[in-house]
Amino acid sequence: MGDIREITGLKEVEGMDASEGPDARTANTDCRAIPVVDLGPLIRGEKDAIAKIAVPWRDACENLGFLCIINHGIDTRLIEDMETQSRRFHDDLSADQKMQVRVTKDQKGFIPSKATILTHSSYHSHTKLDSVECYVVATDFPDDQKEVVKGTQFYGPTPWPPEKELPGFKDSVTRYMRAIESLGLSLLPVWEAALDLSPGYFKTYFEKPYCYLRIAKYPKVDFVQENEFGLGAHADTGFMTFLPPALEPGLQILDKEKNWFWPSVPKGAILVNIGQFLARWTNDRFRATPHRVLPPKNNDRYSFACFVNTSLDAVAECLPSCKPPDSPPKYEAQSYWSFFEWYMKRTYVHYDDFTDSDSKAAETPKSAS
Ligand SMILES: O=C(O)CCC(=O)C(=O)O
Ligand SMILES: [Fe+2]
Numbered sequence: 266m267g268d269i270r271e272i273t274g275l276k277e278v279e280g281m282d283a284s285e286g287p288d289a290r291t292a293n294t295d296c297r298a299i300p301v302v303d304l305g306p307l308i309r310g311e312k313d314a315i316a317k318i319a320v321p322w323r324d325a326c327e328n329l330g331f332l333c334i335i336n337h338g339i340d341t342r343l344i345e346d347m348e349t350q351s352r353r354f355h356d357d358l359s360a361d362q363k364m365q366v367r368v369t370k371d372q373k374g375f376i377p378s379k380a381t382i383l384t385h386s387s388y389h390s391h392t393k394l395d396s397v398e399c400y401v402v403a404t405d406f407p408d409d410q411k412e413v414v415k416g417t418q419f420y421g422p423t424p425w426p427p428e429k430e431l432p433g434f435k436d437s438v439t440r441y442m443r444a445i446e447s448l449g450l451s452l453l454p455v456w457e458a459a460l461d462l463s464p465g466y467f468k469t470y471f472e473k474p475y476c477y478l479r480i481a482k483y484p485k486v487d488f489v490q491e492n493e494f495g496l497g498a499h500a501d502t503g504f505m506t507f508l509p510p511a512l513e514p515g516l517q518i519l520d521k522e523k524n525w526f527w528p529s530v531p532k533g534a535i536l537v538n539i540g541q542f543l544a545r546w547t548n549d550r551f552r553a554t555p556h557r558v559l560p561p562k563n564n565d566r567y568s569f570a571c572f573v574n575t576s577l578d579a580v581a582e583c584l585p586s587c588k589p590p591d592s593p594p595k596y597e598a599q600s601y602w603s604f605f606e607w608y609m610k611r612t613y614v615h616y617d618d619f620t621d622s623d624s625k626a627a628e629t630p631k632s633a634s
Contacts, residue, residue: 289489290559294517296527300325301534305336307455319458326459326539330552331518333534339444341533344509347441347480350434351567354400354426355482362430368401371421372609373477375400378484396484396560397496402438403477419475419577419602438478442571445507446476449573452505460547461586470579475503475601478571483515486560495560500553502608503540503574503601510536513566519555540572542604545596546581548589577602 302321306314325332354363368374379394405422406413412420425435453467483495495515510516510530517525530536544553560566575581579601583594 286491289491289493290562294525294527296529299329299518299528299530299536300332301531302332302334302537303336304334304338304452307451308336308338315454315458318455322455323459326551328552329518329520330544330554331528331536331538331556333528333530333536335531335534337448337535339448339535343441343444346437347509347569348512348567350437350441351480351482351569353431353434354480355398355565355567358426358430362426363400366400366424366426369421369424371403371419373401373403373421373423375424393490393493395494395496396486397481397558398484399479399481401477401479402442404473404475406473418606438480441569442476442478445478445571446474446573449476449505449507450474456505460551460584462584467575470575470581473576475574475577476572477574478569481568481570483513483558483560483566483568485513485562485565487562489560493560495558495566498555498557500544500555501538501540501570501572502542502605503572504543505574506536506538506540506570506572508536508538508568508570510534511566511568513561513564515558515561515566516568517557517559519557521552525557540574541608542574542581542601545599545604546584546587548583548587548594548596550587575601577605 300321302318302325304318307318322332363375363377366374368376376399378396378398402423402425403419406420408414410420428435450471453471454464456462457464457466481496498519508516510528514527516528518528519525528536538556539551539553541553544551558566558568577600580598581601582598583596588594
C-alpha cells in the first residue's frame, strides 16, 4: 500500500512542531481499500443483477457502512464540471456576493467557514469550529405547493447567485444533482434486496425525494492541531450519500473497532455511505458510519457530497426485516423532516437565528454525530 504520507500527499509535512506537538495529519493512521461494488450489470440491465449486487452491498452496509461504486454510469465530465463549478463559486465570488446567498432557514445557501460544530458528537472531543465553507443546493418545490405557501421549513427556495455573476453555474449544478438523484433512485431495488424487502418497498417513500448537495471548500492549512478539523466527525443524516473522492486528501472513516483510517478508492469510483435516517429505519442493521475531514496541506480542497433522501414527509418505522425478535425496535417512527430538523438544530451555530421551534425528535438517536 506504500507509505501513508505518500498516499495522502503529506510528504512535506515535517511532522513536529516544537510548541504544538505533531501535525495531526501525520498521525499513524493506515490507508485501507474499501469494498468496491460494480454496478455494470445493473446499468446494462442484466438478468439477476439486483440480486447479485445486493450481496456485497448488504455486507458493506452491515459492516463498514461505506462502499464505492464503479461503472456507475455518471459521466466523468459531470464530475469534472462540478469541480470547476465549486471553484468558481468559492473563489470567483467575493465574500459579499457569497453572503448575498447566505444560508436560509431552509438550510439552503452559503454557510461560511467556522459555522459548524458538532456539539453532540460522541466520536471525539471537538472543540474548534470547522474550517469548511460550503454552499448548499437542495430540492426546490413548486411555488403553489401548500408547504411552500405556508413557509414550512426546508420547503423554501435555494438562493442562487445571479446568473450574470456566475453564468451557467445553476444549470451545471442542477444537471449534476439530477444525475446523482436518478442514480440513487435506480439503486432502490438494490437497497430493497439487500434489506430482504419486497421489490418496490421504498417506492412510495421516495415519491418526492429530497436531495441536497454540499459544495464544500476546505482551505489549505500549514499546521493542524489535534482536534482541529475541516469537518468534524459526523454521520450523514439522510438515506444515502454519493461522494466522488476529492482531489486533495482529507477524508477519514471510522471502522467498527473505532479506528480512523484513510480510504483508498479506485480511480473513477464514487463513495456511497449510509445516513442516520436509514440506519435508524434498519434498527442499526445498516451502519451510519462516522467520518471526518482533516484540512489539506498543499492545496485547497473541494468536495461535493450529494445526499439522496426520502420525501420530507416520509415516516420511517423499523423495517419488517430488521425487527428484533424479542425486544421492541430501538427507535420510534419518525418523519425525515423531523429527524432533519432535530439534527440541523444541533449542528449549526447559525441555526438559532432562524428558529425558536420547540419541535423535538421522537427521541435522541443513541449515536448521533
Ligand atoms: O469532503 C468530504 O470528503 C466529505 C464531506 C462530508 O462528509 C459531508 O459533506 O457530509
Ligand atoms: Fe459526511
